[in-house]
Amino acid sequence: MEGLFSKVFRFKPSYLNNRIRQQHGCFTLHGGKYFFNVESKRPELFVKTNKMEECEPSLLKIKIKREHKEKLIEELALFGISEAVLFPEMEYQSKQIKEQFKRIF
Structure with missing residues (x-):
């Protein structure tokens, strides 16, 4: 199995449309990671993301x-x-x- 990946990432998009520009938006990417068995190539384990508040101190819920x-x-x-x-x-x-x-x- 590979290393662990379980985090919330924050990113600011380029302002491609009026709505994003008006809102001064910021997006978050919430993802987990599947770990596959090398031999069977089937998922064995899924590691969930942490709660947003635990990952990025500048994000508030x-x-x-x-x-x-x-x-x-x-x-x-x-x-x-x-x-x-x-x-x-x-x-x-x-x-x-x-x-x-x-x-x-």
Whole structure:
């Protein structure tokens, strides 16, 4: 069997599309490793990845309770962060415009 590989990797992609550019995104690659028997060439063992928090100190996992969702969305809007900002496609832009006009009229 080969050496062990079980980790979470973080990488920043080149900004190939508007959505990734708007979100200033970072991706994580979660992978495990199969170990094969040399003779039978069949998998013998699978080593799972570690938890994200244990691998990369700059990555955080934050769980938000359902009852706090609306308040958080309102607070993000105060900072100019909205669905239309994160998702620059036309459908999200029009959805935000409709919501704004609903409040006015």
